[in-house]
Amino acid sequence: xxxxxxxxxxxxxxxxxxxxxxxxxxxxxxxxxxxxxxxxxxxxxxxxxxxxxxxxxxxxxxxxxxxxxxxxxxxxxxxxxxxxxxxxxxxxxxxxxxxxxxxxxxxxxxxxxxxxxxxxxxxxxxxxxxxxxxxxxxxxxxxxxxxxxxxxxxxxxxxxxxxxxxxxxxxxxxxxxxxxxxxxxxxxxxxxxxxxxxxxxxxxxxxxxxxxxxxxxxxxxxxxxxxxxxxxxxxxxxxxxxxxxxxxxxxxxxxxxxxxxxxxxxxxxxxxxxxxxxxxxxxxxxxxxxxxxxxxxxxxxxxxxxxxxxxxxxxxxxxxxxxx
Amino acid sequence: xxxxxxxxxxxxxxxxxxxxxxxxxxxxxxxxxxxxxxxxxxxxxxxxxxxxxxxxxxxxxxxxxxxxxxxxxxxxxxxxxxxxxxxxxxxxxxxxxxxxxxxxxxxxxxxxxxxxxxxxxxxxxxxxxxxxxxxxxxxxxxxxxxxxxxxxxxxxxxxxxxxxxxxxxxxxxxxxxxxxxxxxxxxxxxxxxxxxxxxxxxxxxxxxxxxxxxxxxxxxxxxxxxxxxxxxxxxxxxxxxxxxxxxxxxxxxxxxxxxx
Numbered sequence: 001x002x003x004x005x006x007x008x009x010x011x012x013x014x015x016x017x018x019x020x021x022x023x024x025x026x027x028x029x030x031x032x033x034x035x036x037x038x039x040x041x042x043x044x045x046x047x048x049x050x051x052x053x054x055x056x057x058x059x060x061x062x063x064x065x066x067x068x069x070x071x072x073x074x075x076x077x078x079x080x081x082x083x084x085x086x087x088x089x090x091x092x093x094x095x096x097x098x099x100x101x102x103x104x105x106x107x108x109x110x111x112x113x114x115x116x117x118x119x120x121x122x123x124x125x126x127x128x129x130x131x132x133x134x135x136x137x138x139x140x141x142x143x144x145x146x147x148x149x150x151x152x153x154x155x156x157x158x159x160x161x162x163x164x165x166x167x168x169x170x171x172x173x174x175x176x177x178x179x180x181x182x183x184x185x186x187x188x189x190x191x192x193x194x195x196x197x198x199x200x201x202x203x204x205x206x207x208x209x210x211x212x213x214x215x216x217x218x219x220x221x222x223x224x225x226x227x228x229x230x231x232x233x234x235x236x237x238x239x240x241x242x243x244x245x246x247x248x249x250x251x252x253x254x255x256x257x258x259x260x261x262x263x264x265x266x267x268x269x270x271x272x273x274x275x276x277x278x279x280x281x282x283x284x285x286x287x288x289x290x291x292x293x294x295x296x297x298x299x300x301x302x303x304x305x306x307x308x309x310x311x312x313x314x315x316x317x318x319x320x321x322x323x324x
Numbered sequence: 325x326x327x328x329x330x331x332x333x334x335x336x337x338x339x340x341x342x343x344x345x346x347x348x349x350x351x352x353x354x355x356x357x358x359x360x361x362x363x364x365x366x367x368x369x370x371x372x373x374x375x376x377x378x379x380x381x382x383x384x385x386x387x388x389x390x391x392x393x394x395x396x397x398x399x400x401x402x403x404x405x406x407x408x409x410x411x412x413x414x415x416x417x418x419x420x421x422x423x424x425x426x427x428x429x430x431x432x433x434x435x436x437x438x439x440x441x442x443x444x445x446x447x448x449x450x451x452x453x454x455x456x457x458x459x460x461x462x463x464x465x466x467x468x469x470x471x472x473x474x475x476x477x478x479x480x481x482x483x484x485x486x487x488x489x490x491x492x493x494x495x496x497x498x499x500x501x502x503x504x505x506x507x508x509x510x511x512x513x514x515x516x517x518x519x520x521x522x523x524x525x526x527x528x529x530x531x532x533x534x535x536x537x538x539x540x541x542x543x544x545x546x547x548x549x550x551x552x553x554x555x556x557x558x559x560x561x562x563x564x565x566x567x568x569x570x571x572x573x574x575x576x577x578x579x580x581x582x583x584x
Contacts, residue, residue, distance in 0.1 A: 052418050075420035086411040090341050102333040103419040105326050 003028045008058035018044045020210040033201030034191040041210040042191035063154040079148030083159040089133040104151035118146040138169035158190040195291040213298045222289045228266030231258040232284040240279040330421040334429025356445040359388045385454045386536035387509025393438045398496040400434035401479030405492045427577045434476035442468040470565040471532030477572030484579040528568045535561035
């Protein structure tokens, strides 16, 4: 039984369709990535699935509970890490967790046990009595993940978990996320607009203008746009071209002085090429298509890392000012 | 059970945050002192010529209590707007808990903080020559709590409608002065123009001041003078404050549900 089932889920805001009849399912224990540019409908979908936004049309089930009619059961079944921080930074890490545990009805002796478990998982055990205000961005995000796990949810929702973090912290955070999947067999539903992060996902849905334009494993999606690309040079280019065309029945393109062929499985094809070809090769390069290529071919534009809007920047400044 | 636990948890957080904010604690102590020194000393000299048949400080004292309860209760409910701005409100709103319990917890948090201030004022009363009999203290505290709860409920409703702390500050500033002046704190409402008297009927502060004044003056002045100064029986005051709180908290819950 799939842990998330989404059927024709739709959200309209004053006639504008933010999410347009989407369908997908998420298996237990996998990382499911929801990919798309800003404004594509990712957060709207998460907000509907977590029952904080009313649904215009369609239905979804989480852990077999309907997001329309069994809201409290759905809420107990999910852990949420929002795009914007949602910790109380005047409280300590421990107090933030305790608050959460009480709202989710975790008994206090059980809480002591789980607190240790989740804080150790994200390496914050020895910082539990520090005020959150003094935490770095990465630590805050880790604490939020720990908090999201405290009530043992069936699914963990991560909305842009690495946004606003530096590349090193981002990589660390991914270590924790992958550890979660490995050690806890946690089902993770995440949104991102970083294509390289989507590579960690078991399945990906690419969403654009509120519609799912592609769905599959990262590998399948990359295959959709054609195979791997092998480029090579040789002193005897003409002979090489002739031999490849004859032996492998491949279409050989010449581009910038390189001969290029598209093959399905580049890693397996390269050794064959070396063993069988009689013409000498000077250099060779194997390039895999990236998810960026996939997105580009599906939507006709590249996903950019968008700058925060003026309003968002203003808000961040105000927050900084107030905190000092 | 989870309902009570939610109220307690939300309330506890408000108190912890208050306790950590040293500026707020200092101002809780400082504000009542300031009120008493300025109003007590200054006004007594210049306005004591009125013919209420009662000492002006004694007359004003309930108003000062009500004023500081209102200030602190409004200021404390700003925490909901802060929570919205800083994102913490989301953590509360996605939890599998009753919104009614959340609203109660928030309201009770502000009520507690405002009541602490009122109790400090009560302790300081003898210093400015206000006489309070020990026997009336429980009744007095009950009305302080009722008034604090009513104003906190109102503050919560406003804060659940406001997006920024700035707009919350504006709205409460606009409300504080008219509410104070038509509450009967400064002058009796028995001989004011009818529009003012109508407004005073929907002003929770009026009922708080009215009840607290009757309790304090009850065994100090002749009953005919007291009757001239008071508007409603104490039980009506209590009833209004309870009903007002219920309306405000329900409206705040409704606003929460609509917005998030």
